[in-house]
Amino acid sequence: MTTIAPLGTGRQAGPPGTRADGRRRTGHRGTRSTPGSGLLFVLPFLLVFALFMAWPLAQGLWMSLTDSSLALRDTAFVGFANYAEAFSDPDVWSSLGNTVFFTVVSSVPLVLIALVMALLVHSGLAGQWAWRLAFFAPYLLPVTVVTLIWTWLYQPDIGLANQLLGSFGVGPVGWLSDESVAMWSIAALTVWWTVGFNFLLYLAALQSLPSTYDEAAALDGAGAWRRLWSITLPQLRRTTFLVAMLQVLASLKVFDQIYILTKGGPNGSTRPVLEYVYDVGFTGYRLGYASAVSYLFFALVIVVSLVQLRLFRQED
Amino acid sequence: MSATATTVRPRRRPPRAATGSPMLLGHGRLSRVLAGTALAVLAAVWLLPLLWAIATSVQSEQDVASPGLSPFKGPLTAEAFRRILDRGNVTLWAFNSFLIAGLVTLITVTVSALAAYGFSRGTFRGRRALLAVTVAAIMVPPQLLVVPLFEQMLLFNLVDTYAAVILPQVVAPMMVFILKRFFDGIPRELEDAARLDGASEFRVFRSIVLPLSRPIVAAVAIFVFIGAWNNFMWPFIVTNDPDLMTLPVGLATVKDAFGIQYAQSMASALLAALPLIVVFLLFQRRIVDSVATTGLGGS
Numbered sequence: 155m156t157t158i159a160p161l162g163t164g165r166q167a168g169p170p171g172t173r174a175d176g177r178r179r180t181g182h183r184g185t186r187s188t189p190g191s192g193l194l195f196v197l198p199f200l201l202v203f204a205l206f207m208a209w210p211l212a213q214g215l216w217m218s219l220t221d222s223s224l225a226l227r228d229t230a231f232v233g234f235a236n237y238a239e240a241f242s243d244p245d246v247w248s249s250l251g252n253t254v255f256f257t258v259v260s261s262v263p264l265v266l267i268a269l270v271m272a273l274l275v276h277s278g279l280a281g282q283w284a285w286r287l288a289f290f291a292p293y294l295l296p297v298t299v300v301t302l303i304w305t306w307l308y309q310p311d312i313g314l315a316n317q318l319l320g321s322f323g324v325g326p327v328g329w330l331s332d333e334s335v336a337m338w339s340i341a342a343l344t345v346w347w348t349v350g351f352n353f354l355l356y357l358a359a360l361q362s363l364p365s366t367y368d369e370a371a372a373l374d375g376a377g378a379w380r381r382l383w384s385i386t387l388p389q390l391r392r393t394t395f396l397v398a399m400l401q402v403l404a405s406l407k408v409f410d411q412i413y414i415l416t417k418g419g420p421n422g423s424t425r426p427v428l429e430y431v432y433d434v435g436f437t438g439y440r441l442g443y444a445s446a447v448s449y450l451f452f453a454l455v456i457v458v459s460l461v462q463l464r465l466f467r468q469e470d
Numbered sequence: 471m472s473a474t475a476t477t478v479r480p481r482r483r484p485p486r487a488a489t490g491s492p493m494l495l496g497h498g499r500l501s502r503v504l505a506g507t508a509l510a511v512l513a514a515v516w517l518l519p520l521l522w523a524i525a526t527s528v529q530s531e532q533d534v535a536s537p538g539l540s541p542f543k544g545p546l547t548a549e550a551f552r553r554i555l556d557r558g559n560v561t562l563w564a565f566n567s568f569l570i571a572g573l574v575t576l577i578t579v580t581v582s583a584l585a586a587y588g589f590s591r592g593t594f595r596g597r598r599a600l601l602a603v604t605v606a607a608i609m610v611p612p613q614l615l616v617v618p619l620f621e622q623m624l625l626f627n628l629v630d631t632y633a634a635v636i637l638p639q640v641v642a643p644m645m646v647f648i649l650k651r652f653f654d655g656i657p658r659e660l661e662d663a664a665r666l667d668g669a670s671e672f673r674v675f676r677s678i679v680l681p682l683s684r685p686i687v688a689a690v691a692i693f694v695f696i697g698a699w700n701n702f703m704w705p706f707i708v709t710n711d712p713d714l715m716t717l718p719v720g721l722a723t724v725k726d727a728f729g730i731q732y733a734q735s736m737a738s739a740l741l742a743a744l745p746l747i748v749v750f751l752l753f754q755r756r757i758v759d760s761v762a763t764t765g766l767g768g769s
Contacts, residue, residue, distance in 0.1 A: 191592055191595075192589075192591055192597075192671070194588070195587050195588030195671075195675070196584070196588035196589060196594075196597075198580075198584055199581045199582065199584065199585030199588075199604075199641075199646060200585075200600070202581060202637070202640050202641050203604070203607070203641050203643070205637075206615075206619065206622075206637060206638040206640070206641050207607055207610065209618075209622065210615040210619045210622060210638075211610065211614070211615065211618070213618040213621065213622065214614065214617060217618060267512075270508075270512070274505055274509040274512070277502075277505050279502070279509060284513075285509060285513060287754070288513040288516050288517050289512075289513070289516055290757075290758075291516075291747060291750065292516065292520070294696065294700075294746040295700075295746070296699065296700040296702070296718040296721075296742055296743070296746075297700065297718055298702065298717070298718040298721040298725070298739075299721070299740075299742050302721065302736070302739040303522075303523045303736070304519070305725070305735075306523065306526065306736060307519055309732070312534075312535060314518075314519075314522050314539075317538070317539050318539070321539060346516065357758075358758075407611050407613060409613060409703060410702045410703060414722050414725070431613070435617045436617075436620075436707065441621065445617055445618065448613070448614050451611075452610070452614050455611060459609060
């Protein structure tokens with residue numbers, strides 16, 4: 155913390171921006187009863203924010219209105235042509251469909267399994283530490299590690315998945331090569347990888363619930379299932395909304411694991427919309443069009459979040 | 471994300487030892503056995519891929535390639551690990567990952583904590599508007615910025631440099647927001663005393679507010695580090711030079727080169743997994759608590 159350039163000089167930095175507030179009456183540092191402006195503290199953040207967030211956001215918006223390309227240096231303003239093209243581009247719709255499909259088949263188990271895990275761990279069996287490690291450890295793995303491990307598990311001939319199925323006389327399944335299976339395989343991998351985070355959110359919520367209702371019901375003779383359904387689960391409604399909301403937003407942004415595992419294949423069946431943006435922009439060099447598609451996607455994300463927030467508010 | 475920080479916030483720590491509530495299960499023997507079995511099965515399923523990867527990594531390529539459900543088909547050997555380490559690029563990528571994730575964490579935490587303090591205690595004009603913009607920016611998916619950021623790096627001539635990998639990752643509005651909320655909760659009387667004694671605003675921040683905020687700053691640092699260590703898309707796009715790649719990116723580029731050498735493939739995966747598993751074991755309670763108190767990490 156000591157090496158921040160603009161503030162490293164400590165004393166003089168003090169509360170800056172004394173222009174309007176007139177508090178610097180005596181010029182005597184430190185006698186002010188309220189902190190000064192504080193603008194200098196925010197300045198480094200504003201700088202990186204302006205450079206690496208606001209600028210690219212504005213730049214992307216501008217690019218989406220041009221025919222900007224990695225191949226050509228001249229770009230021309232094309233108005234909303236890119237957006238119009240995107241709406242009639244079947245690849246946009248199919249990749250959007252894939253994204254939505256993935257979001258549904260990954261989010262549901264990611265919420266439900268996390269809930270089950272948290273309820274079981276919270277039930278007070280010994281070895282809390284070990285359970286938490288087992289469920290949360292995969293979340294700490296980089297995406298490449300996850301895909302390396304699952305490429306091996308999904309290996310068609312000697313991979314664990316097909317060998318297990320084979321021992322029951324089933325299969326072999328083309329986990330990543332069969333168009334109708336590949337997205338499910340990726341969803342399964344994603345559930346394994348990221349459920350630990352939702353599990354921790356649920357566990358924290360469970361640990362902060364007041365136990366009085368539960369105890370009262372137990373005294374009245376309500377059984378364990380009854381109390382789970384009528385007391386614990388209703389108390390978790392807020393958390394469930396929250397976990398589901400975060401999960402949907404995270405799932406909509408799927409790209410990394412799919413890009414590494416299947417590059418969107420077989421036959422485009424797993425290509426999510428963000429990979430289409432990447433393909434168009436960096437492989438096809440059409441940065442302008444790629445920007446337009448990503449802004450449409452951003453709009454979708456915002457609409458989904460607003461709808462969810464609304465539902466969330468109504469719940470309260 | 472902002473909702474996360476506001477709702478799941480059990481300030482009160484659960485009792486340390488028996489975190490669960492025995493009430494939930496009742497005192498029936500049967501339900502305890504059922505719950506225990508279900509938990510054991512789930513945990514086994516969750517650990518299986520990792521254990522299978524470990525078993526694969528310590529065998530010879532020939533044994534791995536022979537069919538059969540037995541995890542160990544021949545004598546154990548560290549051959550796969552030796553080959554990976556001999557090739558050298560994994561160690562280089564690990565170094566890059568440490569350097570990049572470390573610098574991203576240092577810069578992000580510094581910049582965010584300063585900004586959070588400014589937003590929390592400052593009175594400058596436009597403070598509310600800037601704070602609103604910052605909170606709104608939490609919604610921006612980083613993927614949206616990738617194309618224009620790449621153009622920007624071309625413009626600055628930074629493609630294939632550490633700076634290009636690091637700088638765009640240090641903007642963390644979510645972390646600013648989380649820290650600001652925490653700073654808001656620190657009573658100001660402490661600071662006012664120091665101010666009366668003539669301490670500068672920076673000094674108040676450094677010697678009073680920061681020490682009181684150590685747990686939350688550590689939590690933010692851990693999550694920024696995990697995020698940067700695991701970040702894939704941006705480093706992947708902005709580096710072509712294998713010498714500058716991070717572990718996830720480097721491994722992705724040589725993934726196909728392993729071909730059918732699954733022992734080596736698993737050995738490299740485990741080497742890349744190791745650092746964060748160690749981080750987790752060291753900071754387990756802090757990580758678990760900080761997910762709980764801030765809802766951090768859902769990148």
